[in-house]
Amino acid sequence: MNEIKNCPSLLLEGCDTYSTKAIKELFDGMVVSHILDFNIDEFRSNSNIIDAMHRISVSGVQEKFPAVIEQGKIRLSHNEERSTYILKPAPWDHTLIARKQIPANEHLTMQIAAQVYGILIAANGLCFTNDGQAVYITKRFDISADGTKLPMEDFAVVVGRNEQTDGIHFKYSGSYEDIATALRKNVSAWMVDMERFFELVIFNYIYANGDDHLKNFSLIRQGQDYRLAPAYDLLNTSLHVNSDDFALDGGLSDIVEKSDVYDRTGHPCRIDFERFGYQIGLVKSRIKRILDKYMQLPDTTIHLVEHSFLDDKMKRNYLRIVNERIARFKRQSE
Template sequence: MKALTVCPGHLAEGFDRYCPSCTRRLFDGKRVGPQLDFDYDADSADMAENINQLSVSGVQEKLSAIIADGKVVLTPAGGQGHYIIKPAPAYKHLRFRDQIPANEHLTMQIARQVYKIPTAENGLVFFKNGEPAYITRRFDYDTNENKIKQEDFSSLAHKTSATHGRDFKYTGSYEDAAALLKTNVSAWQVQMSRFFAFVIFNYLFANGDAHLKNFSLQQTPGGDYLLAPAYDLLNTSIHVVDEDFALQGGLIPEAEYSDVYTRTGHPCRADFETFGRRIGVLPKKMTEILDLFVQEQPEVYALTDRSFLDERVKRMYKRSYQERLNRLRRDR
């Protein structure tokens, strides 16, 4: 493993391990090293499911882990893991597959640090041979080790492979998904604004795998439901050829798209304004959210430069952001 010069959690400069803030949030203040004592052979990993034209996450191995004696270790048989480790996937047809852990880590950090989107706690760890892997802390258990009730949107919609075919999690539109939120969340207005921001972020950062299973509701101690923190965020366009949106129905009904969309095939701010109105985002809040996303954010470039992506993929990541930002700003 190369000597670290930035925190492998928050990407803060001047750290050769996790920074104090990252240590507190990711490891409850425990001093944990980023170096693992074991290796992972992606080439010999069993494939859980075949890749399709949209999915990157579907071919990623997930390893359960805990913290023991200041180290991240695999969860013993029969134990309850508190972390998930995601190595680079074995599927060789993915472009730059070795960059996927750093891609997901960067995208999650941008979501939280730049756009203030609540995300699962995350960072990078490094196998014994120096290969990076993405690590995320599970958020479906409370401090007393009780399982928190959580349902993803495919479950809320009663969609399974048996009812809607192999691509069931890609069916419907984001307007349909918003209707599920409204139906299942009593105080839905604030949560709808969060969902609106999630969808814009996924478009701006080319996450073509933002399907129904990547949005979830979580039960609070009071029995209400709220949106779970964002997870599985990455720029999939670097690794696969995909569409603007993961869901086959896109944002809104075809007849509601703007002239810009009709002409170019890509949405602009006006389309997200229509989407926001149709799902019930308050006008003032909608403008505030969109203004944040259409403004070029220098910190996106700074975080990308400090990330663990290699130099070529850093350039690709920044170009992708600029291209999507220009699409979002287009008005003719």
């Protein structure tokens, strides 16, 4: 087990476990060990645990394991027990480049979204097995303080995509304008959440999340109204696979005219996102305010990358990829 020098949640310096602030945000004030009592390979082979995984991910494709906190320890939840956390170890797929660093990548990308850009996210961190394997942990925002589950639907459901009618790749079908249209129809305070959605699309492009599909955006009911759920599953996928600019096969929009840069290179630039913003109903000043935030690499991003749990090579690659995306974004269209 490597020595912990930074908070495994907020990446604050000088912490050998979760910081006081992280304890409050991630664990509701409970002091929790960052070391798991079980080994990843052991619980993967346990049939009861596999059943537990399927309760979180119906398809069983994603490795998401339900968990709770008990007596200062993170443990897997029992069959009839309401989980309040989700654990995501490194994927089983050995064809993925540097697969064991995927939990640290997701953790870092989520923290950058929140700490650098003010994006509302699911509280998260890392925990570790005794042999040093990092496991991503995230707090379930769909579980209220009294343990009841809040109604929540991902946008595959909201826009009506499913495997029966749209094939096995249904979650990649459509465009981001489809999500925006559905958001406007289903959220009374749609303008506020439309800005949040717009910034998420830009963030995912700049930080190379090529898996931002329909199921990675959701609506959640708060009181009597539905709102855009906090961001989750943010990941720099280019570190592990050759990913596209966008997960959805329709890109930003099926009808918005592409810039000459986009037509020539196959990659969008700032004006393409401006046009997308207008198309989904945002005003010019708000579009500009959001886009301006992504014109350069913030020092705070560099700081978080340097203090993350990625290895040194992956840290360099992470920053290189983001710098390349920013350079694409800043290109001038004729």
